[in-house]
Amino acid sequence: MALADTPVDTPLLDLLGGFIVELRAAGLPVSLTENLDAMEAVTHIPIEDREAFKYALGATLVKNYAHWKAFEIVFEVYFTMRGPEYELVGEGEGSDGDPEGEQSSLPGEGQAQGGGGGGQSLTPEQLAEMLFKALMNGDGAMMSALARQAVKRFAGMEPGRPVGGTYYLYRTLRNLELDSMLDRLMESAQDQAPQPLTKFEERLERDEFADRIEKLKAEVEAEIRRRLVADRGVEAMARTLRKPLPEDVDFMHASREEMADLRKAIYPLTRKLAVRLARKRRHGRKGALDFRNTIRHSLSYGGVPAEPKFRFPRPAKPEMMVIADISGSVASFARFTLHLVYAISNQFSKVRSFVFIDGLDEVTKFFEGTEDIGQAVHRVNTEADVVWVDGHSDYGHAFDVFWERFGKDVGPKTTVLILGDARNNYHASQSWIIKEMRHKARKVFWLNPEPRAYWDTGDSIVGEYATHADGCYEVRNLRQLESFVEKLI
């Protein structure tokens, strides 16, 4: 291996080894060859260039952009800035510890602070004022220096204290009052402008400031992380920061931030699925021999039919009916599945959708004639008439209504998809309807967003319904949803 004769420091190798173990623990598939590539790559990079180092590792180890965020977090933890100025020490020593670092990064402000005291002598008001100016002028160096200062003053970090980084982040940001900062910035931008800003300009300014504040937040976060790593050590820190990859995030327990990520992930996913499914439909089966075409091509081989040509197969498209529980606990799951089904609706000859809690309503019309699926899904959640008595899930009654009103539309071409956790609040199950449905329909599938271990516990009666369905699947994250949809066609 080329590696043997290139000198790599052993400590660096150890560090890289640990780094890769952590990447794998975070769920990134890193193969042995990629590992070796990374080790060779870093020998070509000037080691003091942190950015280049990061890109070298990224290019060799991360082969999927969705994993980049996870990689970045692990990288920040493993190759964090280490040095005396980041150590957690008591407040008194702190001011001796870092004036050099602090003042060199606050050019021109040193005199104003009156020398020796360094950043420590700033009152919170002064700090806020400097921050305001830095944000106003978009002064990057100043912003990161102030972020560091703010963390030191406001986060109240103590060595060994077992709280997470988010707690410190919250404390720091609350003290900086960033929410009102945006409005202040806007006001002052208004004052400075020669003529009043139009709404359009105002909007652009606002985006600009919001962007700067985001950067500041990221700086604060990075600073807190650096200090935590210095305090707790790399491995422990990496463990606490480990987050599931977007495709593994559980629908039912996603945080608001993860939800936003999921929403972003769903569009490319649907596009991917649509392309793949269209391809599969065309290539899955071979068409009949195209006799005319074969003969035509045989002419160029002197009449020998050397190259048989086939017709493109055109299999019939199935019809789809989606029946989704949209009560609180499973609402986000229903939302994602509806989104996905409609995004690939050109794979079906017809899609109809129904939502229920204890009453049932058809929502197909919301999706008709609109290109914006997200908007339609939003309307489903706000406008559909799904409450019958008390707004607690009642699968039995919902199926009753469905069968009575729409049962005649279920035919041999129809695939029925039922989404829900089957937590029926001890109402009657009416599972005979599923049985009837299966007789009439092509297929009936049940998708349950709960972990399999919880099925049939408490008021969940998914087992009873599942006996009558063609299949019952656990679909807790995007990965499982994707693989189910692919199986469906």
Place this chain on the structure above:
Amino acid sequence: MDNRFEDVAGVRGALAEANYLADDGIAGIVYLADRLGKPILVEGPAGTGKTQLAKSVAEMIGARLIRLQCYEGLDESKALYEWNYKKQLLRIQTEGGSSNWDEIEDDLFSEEFLLTRPLLEAIRAEDPVVLLIDEVDRVEVETEALLLEILSEYQVSIPELGTVQARQIPLVFLTSNATRELSEALKRRCLFLYIDYPDLEREREIVLNKVPGIDENLADQVARIVRSIRQLDLKKSPSVSETIDWARTLVLLGIDKVDAQTATETANILLKYRTDIDKAVKEFSEAPDGLDETES
């Protein structure tokens, strides 16, 4: 192996001369690809300059660009090589069965009857070449296997002729729009580069660079408006090439300051879906909440 580049900064500078504004990530990975002798898999949204990167690199090192456009149904006869059946038939017919068969057979599978396709051509090239395999996600998973030998060993095996080794290791770029997951085997052999939409500064530089006669104020405004539009939840965010088209239009129309009205009127250059345009127009003609009360 000779290295083509001195260091990362050198790559970046040379790319800038070829009119491609790279950030450190892009330049760094191009540099590494040369040092490690590995292909680069470039992924990212449409219109962020993935194909252009390969073209610019070719221009930068003065190499010939050999391009393989991938599509569904691409096979080895289009990508690697093909025997020229018609010529072979002619060859057999001219002999008329007179001379011995072994001789003809040897003759039939010689280089004379070989039609080289882009991949083989890149391997056999004497002069410096850059191989661009465009939109590799369009071929079927099985077809990807065709590329594997080339990408890791830089060689092509032809059963009748033997193995053709590369005379020099070409720089190889594969681009993908991520319409499907590429196989592990392919990814493992490549360096991965994700080109996202550029940040504000870089986009402004690109506009300044690519649009003749634009002044800095306008370029700055264009970049800022495009950034704001990309933050909306759209079907298709404006790409860099669309930004450039838009800036060109503004220059042609003689506009030196974009206000809400011009932005609305020319939004169809940036956005290609009716719903997206409506959304953007609505977003930018409405007042941001909260501010009006504080002022009146």
